[in-house]
Amino acid sequence: MWPTETYDLFPTLVQKHNISPQESIVQDILDDNDLGDHGIILGGMRSKSHKVLENYPKIKEQIQNSINDYTKKLGMDNVVIANSWYNVYFQGGSVRRHNHPGSIVSGAYYVHLEMPQSHLLIENPNPPELWNNLTKYNPIVEEIIVQQNDLLLFPSRLYHTTDPNESSKRVCVSFNTNYVE
Numbered sequence: 001m002w003p004t005e006t007y008d009l010f011p012t013l014v015q016k017h018n019i020s021p022q023e024s025i026v027q028d029i030l031d032d033n034d035l036g037d038h039g040i041i042l043g044g045m046r047s048k049s050h051k052v053l054e055n056y057p058k059i060k061e062q063i064q065n066s067i068n069d070y071t072k073k074l075g076m077d078n079v080v081i082a083n084s085w086y087n088v089y090f091q092g093g094s095v096r097r098h099n100h101p102g103s104i105v106s107g108a109y110y111v112h113l114e115m116p117q118s119h120l121l122i123e124n125p126n127p128p129e130l131w132n133n134l135t136k137y138n139p140i141v142e143e144i145i146v147q148q149n150d151l152l153l154f155p156s157r158l159y160h161t162t163d164p165n166e167s168s169k170r171v172c173v174s175f176n177t178n179y180v181e
């Protein structure tokens with residue numbers, strides 16, 4: 001009788017990096033009184049600028065270095081930050097299920113939490129099957145716990161969401177990437 005062989009195929013890379021807080025980004029965001037609405041944000045607001053990281057070159061450089069580490073591990077061509085914005089969530093605020101079409105790698109940099117930790121819920125990209133027992137093959141979502149100054153990197157095609165924010169304010173800077181032209 002032959003032994004059973006198992007193939008755990010096609011893992012998905014999500015990375016958490018840590019960014020050293022530099023420049024005045026947190027205070028600048030908290031002082032921004034000209035935020036806009038966005039359809040996927042419930043109980044929160046979004047920056048009107050989509051070039052936010054251009055104003056913070058030291059943070060942008062750290063994030064780009066983290067992206068380079070991510071793409072190197074995947075064996076991908078380099079990608080660069082194309083646009084960046086921030087979302088401010090108030091108490092109870094959350095983001096609807098979404099992904100980032102047109103981008104390769106996306107990320108969320110948690111600049112201000114007001115609690116020891118927060119989270120991102122990343123949806124299983126494999127179609128759901130009926131299951132009786134929870135195994136590593138069938139979760140609907142995986143929860144990634146984050147702390148302030150954490151940076152999450154993930155494939156832009158992955159759908160993600162959050163549960164309602166429990167602190168009075170949570171701020172994250174998000175971005176999309178393009179291949180280098």
Ligand SMILES: [Fe+2]
Nearest residue numbers: 098099160174
């Ligand atoms: Fe997102």
